[in-house]
Amino acid sequence: MEDKKNIQKRKDIPEEFKWKLEKMYENDSLWEKDVLHIKNQVKELVKYVGRLGESAENLFNALKLKDEISRKLENVFVYARMRKDEDNTVTKYQAMTDKAQGLAVEVQSSLSFMVPEIISIDEAKIRAFLKEHKDLKIYHFYLEELLRQKEHILSKEEEQILAQMGELAAAPKNIFGMLNNADIKFPTILDENGKEIEVTKGRYIKFLESSDRRVRKDAFKALYSSYEKQKNTIAATLNYSVKKDVFYAKVRKYKSALQASLDEDNIPVSVYDNLIQTVEDHLDAMYRYVKLRKKALGVEKLHMYDLYTPIVKEIDIEIPYEKAKQQVKEGLNPLGEEYIKILEKGFKDGWIDVYENEGKTSGAYSFGTYDSPPYVLLNYQNTVHDLFTLAHEMGHSLHSYYSHKNQPYVYGGYAIFVAEVASTVNEALLMEYLLKNTNDKNMKMYLINHYLEQFRGTVYRQTMFAKFEKIIHEKVENKEALTPETLCEIYVDLNRKYYGPDVVIDDEIKMEWARIPHFYNAFYVYKYATGYSAAISLSQKILKEGEVAVEKYLNFLKGGGSDYPMNLLKGAGVDMTTTKPIHNALKVFENLVDEMEKMIL
Template sequence: MVLPQNNMEKQKQILKRKDIPENFKWKLEKMYESDELWENDIVDVRKSVEEMLKYVGKLGDCAENLFGALHLNDEISQKIENVYVYARMRKDEDNTVTKYQAMSDKAQGLAVEVQSNLSFMVPEIISISEQKIRRFLKENENLRLYTFYLEELLRQKEHILSKEEEQILAQMGELAAAPKNVFGMINNADIKFPSIMDENDEAVEVTKGRYIKFLESSDRRVRQDAFKALYSAYEKQKNTIASTLNYSVKKDVFYAKVRKYESALQASLDGDDIPLSVYDNLIETVEENLDAMYRYMKLRKKALGVDELHMYDLYKPIVKEIELEIPYEEAKKQVKEGLKPLGKNYIEILEKGFNEGWIDVYENEGKTSGAYSFGTYSSPPYVMLNHQDTAHDMFTLAHEMGHSLHSYYSHKYQPYVYGGYTIFVAEVASTVNEALLMEHLLKTTQDKNKKMYLMNHYLEQFRGTVYRQTMFAKFEKIIHEKLENGEALTPENLSEIYVDLNKLYYGPDVVIDDEIKMEWARIPHFYNAFYVYKYATGYSAAISLSQKILKEGDVAVEKYLNFLKGGGSDYPINLLKGAGVDMTTTDPIHHALKVFKKLVDEMEKMLS
């Protein structure tokens, strides 16, 4: 069975996993050829943990012991990652399959168990004097691989607890993950959305995967119906979801307090050695430039020809009579063309990902919503999509492949200990891909209406990634501060905070519909505290880097690829400086917002 290219437009009932053709599924057997081999690794991990426990109390005896423990820890961590990621991705294929729910739970339980057993390491290492550690580094050549890792421990020494306390925290890991896991099951498996009548007066079930496509519809009634249908489902779950978010924030505040941080925000940023000023500067700079967003909303209202601009009108392309359907094969072709400025080697790896089972393409019953790049040090950097043949989905493909190629380069050029990159830089590579693709499309598109459509999409990237994610960041800051000040989080005050922020960020020309008060309830990123601001800072950095790549050519490309190869071998601020942008200043944010203002100017002229 081969799906037609515009299958997801025509398919009214979501397919079961078994009915999706194999060439549109990722090949997880590259991680484990069978579930039995997965079980074998669990046994191996437990054996290695027993071996590791022989080092307890002996890390400071000699350089050889310290290296041996660190090396064995890496081996254990690699296997745990394989065990966890494989089970998680199998579950994400279809959240209703109880076997993979159980495997995912088992993998998470194993990770907590191992973390608890190995929690002696960090406290024991920091109990070794700095002078002795530096002597060990001189004595043992192999240990020098861990120089940056050990420097990081010394930097964070005041926030690392005793061996016994760290063990207790490690044992709490599974409980601490409960709010996120409960929300995930509600959001991906249990919540059900009503059906609506589509443009052809056919009943179609609303899904998270189809939602944006409905909001892009030229039929305003479809947009409104989809909007109301989606949020009606969350309204019914508001008390439960408010409770999960409340306890997720309490978990963040608890960990910050016990680790002697002044706030949950400081605790979150300290891992990347990011100054608090970077977070605050982002919010302040964006809020100083809301006039451009207000102008864009006024422009959108005029272009759509509506008396009132509602929240369900924000995704409708403002260029009339454009049906820009981009089947998956065409999306791959355009992404490849757009990324050619990154050089031959980059394109070869991109094609490898397209052709060798990295990508899970289409939505199916029970599949986790959205898109991500995921994998391990030894596996392909897989990509999950829920492709719907829209321009949005084409850019999503470019975005997620940016993550995956960043992982590919990092894993190839860095040892395991530095093979991962921090979340602060994670959105840079993905957004560089989107920016380069957009520049390619604007340059090669001759049709005026299609070009305006793309410009509108570019404006939407700014709205969604800089303005909207900054609004999310402000929401996170407010709700964490409320709990830190002893206030409660209820469905009512969460909704009130969220509505007020929408009013501030969208301005006087947008009707803030009552349903939007529940949007906070469907954002999974809020369960990964202070993550979303990195979309905005990453986007700002990416705009600067993409312009350098296009203007400076090979020199800029080499610096950029070195950044991708750097993994986690240095602090993210330093890695980005090496690539050519300084995120300790507001310059990249101002630069991005200037591009946004210029696009608004151009669209105003084209639509006048």
């Protein structure tokens, strides 16, 4: 697909490149029927209020009904959201998404009695129920988790109030999403051939990878000038998102928003702090890489818009989507025949929405429900970056596929802490395959550079984001204001610290915080860095140990949410309670810098 001055409309994209959401609902009227069905099921919950402790049978039936409602609600919400993501300007799907969110709040409110009532039951009684009721045993880990978090669960009435606040709590994220995906407009620039072309979020990385420095600079300035114009609105939106995080942490009796967020996965705060400290202890390797990049590009001053362009300028790689699918398949062969068959199924059966269109949500993700295919949204632009994005998102999707096929609904999802492991294992295996299968020095340099960029973007940059999140949440917890100026100052200081003396910290980069959607999902980004570190260890084990390591890894994928994420990773062979995986990953980065230095000299 060639770049055009104007982005294509969705109706002009061939069906073969669109996901098949009809597998969830053949038409929107069936979606409406499920909405009504959920409303009717919710009414049945009343008969269990105040009666969960009466018998094991009551407890089991109530939990079963809860899962049935939640399972159908997921289908309703995810379908509406993905339809909206196809084109955010379509008011019908905006309305359906709003309706689904409203229904979710209604359901959460109706279910809010359940957890406080369960934890009010004597622990000995719950354990007796588990022994006497065979079917209830499926909820053993779920109930243990509730008992662990007992001190942070409020009364039935308080939980109901919090549930009713759900739509208000989602407001900052939703407002940013509409501004970032539907309302914000970017200027046009001249491409390498002097052709006028519109800057979009989907094309931005491709522009920054351009060998033409003027194109990189123009795209950089065009993007951030657009966010600069919206800085007051976006700063206010982010400020209230952080305030929301702090509010929920306080009412649930956590010491901080950070602790509240990590406790969901039973992760100690020390894991977060150790990540930041370990990465900051290895900033010298990043400074070496930046200096190497400056030398390789032959520039007097290295700017922020020079950080993405390949060092090997004479290689201009275009990877059409069909070729990308084949390379991903070959790269993932070490994971075995079964894994590859599922991957091919995803490629053929309409899991993937491939190309950018007008109004489509930017970036990429894997999404779906327990009952649906694990769908993938892409904005494919034929770059190496997009090749790895395809491998990455299919890693998520196959993790979901294995989890859903091997776990009951209650454990069908997996903790966010391990969410980035499978995706990054795919990227690491693909990279090893590509490096092994090229004898061309320039191509090898290009790939090593891309590998270095993965480390820069996933370990160093996401850790910098994690530090930014920690700082802004602590400021709000200390009653300090998050003004646009404050946010920009913090962000510039962090860039200066993480990239070192050999890069010019351009004024425009102060606005980068304003375009990061993950900041509205607090303390998520650190998991990219920890997940990447775990994935490097696991991918090396798979390549060196073969079937034994593959079997352990696939068991990890099949584990879903049936145990604490730390335990699941230990079963796969990685202990994230230590800093060893992070040190090991950064050692790989240092070795890659060594190798690149020798090739460039």
